[in-house]
Amino acid sequence: MAENTKPVLRFAPSPTGMLHIGGARTALFNWLYARHTGGTFLLRIEDTDRERSTPEAVDAILAGMRWMGLNWDGEVIFQFARATRHREVAEKLLAEDKAYRCYATAEELTQMREEQKATGKPMRYDGRWRDRHPGPEQQGKPFVVRLKARQDGETIVHDMVLGHVRFENTQLDDMVLLRSDGTPTYMLAVVVDDFDMGITHVIRGADHLNNAARQLQLIEAMGAPVPVYGHLPLINGPDGAKLSKRHGALAVGAYRDMGYLPETMRNYLLRLGWSHGDDEIISTAQAIEWFNLDSIGKSAARMDYKKLDNLNGHYIRESADATLVAEVTEFLSRETPPRVLGTTARARLQAAMPSLKERAKTLVELSQGAEFLFTDGPRALDEAAAKLLMPQARALLAETLPALEATDWGASDLEAAARGFADAKGLKLGQVAQPLRAALTGKTSSPPLFEMLALLGREESLIRIRAYRG
RNA sequence: GUCCCCAUCGUCUAGCGGUUAGGACGCGGCCCUCUCAAGGCUGAAACAGGGGUUCAAUUCCCCUUGGGGGCACCA
Numbered sequence: 001m002a003e004n005t006k007p008v009l010r011f012a013p014s015p016t017g018m019l020h021i022g023g024a025r026t027a028l029f030n031w032l033y034a035r036h037t038g039g040t041f042l043l044r045i046e047d048t049d050r051e052r053s054t055p056e057a058v059d060a061i062l063a064g065m066r067w068m069g070l071n072w073d074g075e076v077i078f079q080f081a082r083a084t085r086h087r088e089v090a091e092k093l094l095a096e097d098k099a100y101r102c103y104a105t106a107e108e109l110t111q112m113r114e115e116q117k118a119t120g121k122p123m124r125y126d127g128r129w130r131d132r133h134p135g136p137e138q139q140g141k142p143f144v145v146r147l148k149a150r151q152d153g154e155t156i157v158h159d160m161v162l163g164h165v166r167f168e169n170t171q172l173d174d175m176v177l178l179r180s181d182g183t184p185t186y187m188l189a190v191v192v193d194d195f196d197m198g199i200t201h202v203i204r205g206a207d208h209l210n211n212a213a214r215q216l217q218l219i220e221a222m223g224a225p226v227p228v229y230g231h232l233p234l235i236n237g238p239d240g241a242k243l244s245k246r247h248g249a250l251a252v253g254a255y256r257d258m259g260y261l262p263e264t265m266r267n268y269l270l271r272l273g274w275s276h277g278d279d280e281i282i283s284t285a286q287a288i289e290w291f292n293l294d295s296i297g298k299s300a301a302r303m304d305y306k307k308l309d310n311l312n313g314h315y316i317r318e319s320a321d322a323t324l325v326a327e328v329t330e331f332l333s334r335e336t337p338p339r340v341l342g343t344t345a346r347a348r349l350q351a352a353m354p355s356l357k358e359r360a361k362t363l364v365e366l367s368q369g370a371e372f373l374f375t376d377g378p379r380a381l382d383e384a385a386a387k388l389l390m391p392q393a394r395a396l397l398a399e400t401l402p403a404l405e406a407t408d409w410g411a412s413d414l415e416a417a418a419r420g421f422a423d424a425k426g427l428k429l430g431q432v433a434q435p436l437r438a439a440l441t442g443k444t445s446s447p448p449l450f451e452m453l454a455l456l457g458r459e460e461s462l463i464r465i466r467a468y469r470g
Numbered sequence: 471g472u473c474c475c476c477a478u479c480g481u482c483u484a485g486c487g488g489u490u491a492g493g494a495c496g497c498g499g500c501c502c503u504c505u506c507a508a509g510g511c512u513g514a515a516a517c518a519g520g521g522g523u524u525c526a527a528u529u530c531c532c533c534u535u536g537g538g539g540g541c542a543c544c545a
Contacts, residue, residue, distance in 0.1 A: 014545045049544055106543070113542095122472045123541055144543050162475065171473055171541090179543040186545045210474060210540040233476070234538070242538080268482095271494090275483055278493040297476095297483075300538060304481045307495040317508075359507045369506090418504080433504035445506035 007039035007200045011065075011072070012079075012190070014046040015057035018251030019064030021303070022205060022235045022243065025269040029232060030203045031070045032270070032291040042197060043072035047080045048189050064252040069262050069284070077197070079189050086184035089192050089222065090145050090177045098221040099177055101143040102129040124173035127151075145178035149217045157212045160230040160293040167213040175214050191215050195224040203230040203293075206300075230293050233273060233300045240302055259331065259362030261319070264312040272301045281314060313361040321353035324366065331363045341374060348373040351455050355447030372441040372452075376460055378467030379442030388444055393435040394470025399425075400432055401469060404453075405462070411454040418450070439468040 011027040013019065019027075034041035043065065047053040065072065093099035102125075104112075109125070116123045130148060134141075150169050157165045177188040184192075194202065202212075209231045219226055237243045243250065255265060266284050274297065276282065276290050316324065325346060332339040341349065349356075349370055360366035372379060381389060389397075403421040407413040422432045437449050440461060446452060453461045 012545090016545075046545060052544070102543095109542085117471065120471055124472090142543095165474070167474075173541085176543050181543080183543085185543070190545090205539090206475065207539055208545090211545090213474090231475085236538075238481080240537070271482065273482090278484065280482090280494045299476050301483090302481065304495065307482065310495055313508085355507095361507095415504080422504095429504050431504090437505060443505090447506085449504055 007034065007037045008042065008198045009034040009039060009201050009203065010042040010044050010194070010197065010199055011070075012044040012046050012193075012204070013061050014049065014052075014186075015054060015061060016049065016052040017057055017060075018253060019061045020243075020250045021252065021255075021269070023061075024064065024068055024252050024265070025235065025272065026204055026232060027065060027070050028068065028266060028269050029230075029274070029291075029296070030201075031072075032287055033201065033203065033293065034073075035288045036291045039200075040073045041070075042074060042077065042199075044077040044079060044193060044197070046186065046189065047078055048083070048184060048186055050080070050183075053080075060251070060253065067256055067262055068252060068265060077193070079193060082189070082193060082196075083184055085196070086189050086192050087178060087182065090184065090188060093147065093177070093221055094145060097148070099145050099147050100130060100174075101134065102146045102174075102176075103134060103138045103141055103143045104128060122171070124171075125175075127174055130174060142180035144176045144180050146174040146176055147218055147221060149174050149214075150220075155213045155216050157209065157216060157229055158226075159209070159212070160228060161233075161296045161298060162206075162209070162231055165209065165213075167210075169217075172214050172217065175218075177218075187211070187215060187218065191218045191222065191224070194227060195219075195222065199227050201228045201230065201293075203232065206231040206233050228293075230296065232296065233298060235272060236300050236302045238303050238305065243303065257334075259364035259366070260308065260312050261315045261327075261363075264308065264315045267315070268308050268311050272303075273297045281311075309361040316357050316360055316363075316366065319357065321350060321357070324353055324357055325350045327363055328367050328370065332367055339374075345374045348455060352447055352452065355451060359445075359447065369446070372443070372446070373456075376463075378464050379439065381438060381442050382444075384444040385438040385442055388434060388438045389468055391470055393438075394468055396432065396470075397435045397439060397465060398469040400436065401462075401465065404465075409454060409458040409461075411448075411450045414453050415450040435468075436465060439465045 009030040011030050013023050013027075031041050033039070045058055045061070047058075062076070090099060094101070112126060113123045125146070129146070134143075149172055153169050155167045155169055155172065157167070159165055175187050176185050178184060212229055212231065216226065235243055252265065263284060266287065267282055270282060270287055271280065274291070274295055276295060282290070319327075328349065329341055329346065332341065352370065352373055356366060356370050359369055400418065400421055403417045404414060407417045418432050418436075419429055422429050433449050434444065436453075437446055438444060440446070440449070440452060440456070456464075
């Protein structure tokens with residue numbers, strides 16, 4: 001058997017919501033492993049739940065994947081389109097006596113579970129139709145098709161991250177393969193699709209660990225090859241509790257809106273559950289080279305937004321100025337209402353970017369820090385700046401002005417002038433600079449003052465300073 | 471309830487029988503400095519508890535406790 005030895009991976013989200021952070025990490029790990037091994041990374045949309053699947057969610061998932069930079073190979077596969085094939089497998093199992101029809105009604109099963117719960121017994125399907133043949137009264141009645149799973153022995157999931165996990169087969173009940181309307185369940189669809197697509201490695205959330213055992217029974221019944229499993233520990237919120245809407249920022253799109261860079265997300269999510277010695281800053285290229293399944297941690301991790309900020313600050317500083325100008329421009333255009341930067345604003349943004357990017361942790365902070373470059377005229381003062389520009393400071397502003405006006409408005413000349421003035425007055429440079437900064441930017445913190453004065457130019461700078469001179 | 475998984479600083483983690491238990495974020499201090507950052511130096515901060523195994527346990531085994539996940543004709 002000359003088989004393709006390259007791994008085939010897949011990310012298989014269900015389109016019932018946005019691509020959330022946990023799903024994004026699962027996708028990332030699959031993608032990294034595929035790229036690391038030169039294998040294939042497929043994207044399969046698990047839309048067998050017709051009630052809850054929406055085209056909007058499909059779009060959101062695709063958009064999220066693209067933003068994260070996780071490119072998949074080949075066409076997107078929609079699971080529901082393969083329903084006929086799934087049914088075919090179920091029929092075959094039925095014919096081979098590896099599956100059977102169950103006529104138990106929903107009410108009947110609910111009652112069964114309630115009784116089990118009341119008597120403290122494990123809640124499982126009791127196999128009431130496993131060896132029972134339908135009588136005349138079942139004629140024309142709806143039924144589901146269940147797998148006739150082995151009841152003795154145990155099923156062992158050989159997991160790359162969790163090790164060998166054993167389940168007593170008595171713990172696993174006969175799962176539904178085909179619903180009473182004839183549609184396949186997720187359990188059937190995943191196994192059949194993974195088989196048909198030649199999936200060699202199944203990397204997914206640990207919430208699927210129990211499913212793996214049940215799917216293994218189906219795989220055995222089908223005589224299909226067993227893939228390598230890797231169940232990733234879940235991601236919790238900052239408080240350690242399950243990640244939920246309450247924590248906000250669930251969807252990857254929310255992170256984009258908060259001004260995080262895709263490379264930040266890839267690096268952060270990678271380190272959340274995977275490690276390579278003491279390395280923290282790991283470029284995507286480096287990640288592809290290093291990624292392996294052995295270094296995936298076993299315990300659940302929590303989101304740490306401070307660390308995410310820190311990483312994002314790093315990647316912002318690493319980004320090329322022109323790239324950031326484009327990012328900020330694009331970012332502002334997505335605001336409501338959208339903001340459009342003129343050519344002057346863009347030129348100033350570009351010129352100030354080396355200083356600007358040193359001070360921002362997110363694209364939001366970057367845009368806010370550049371605010372004073374976007375429009376002309378006197379600045380509105382923020383609280384701290386207003387407090388600083390008290391009469392005394394304004395008077396000082398007026399006194400400083402002549403010294404500045406005497407220069408040819410180059411950054412170093414301006415600084416020299418300000419220093420000279422401060423020395424003459426027996427003041428520290430900061431005491432002279434702060435009022436100037438407040439008038440120029442409307443804030444008490446900004447990129448280096450003299451660079452900004454030079455950048456804005458003599459005329460514009462003087463307009464802003466004179467507006468607050470006492 | 472039942473099955474399964476997990477457990478090192480506040481957080482993410484390194485460690486794979488013998489270490490001054492390392493790094494990163496965050497926090498404190500110092501330096502640099504026109505502000506804010508960035509950067510440099512530095513400090514505090516962890517092996518959940520109890521039993522074993524062993525000459526030796528953070529490391530291996532068991533129990534307890536604490537988290538998490540599953541137990542649908544959802545995925």
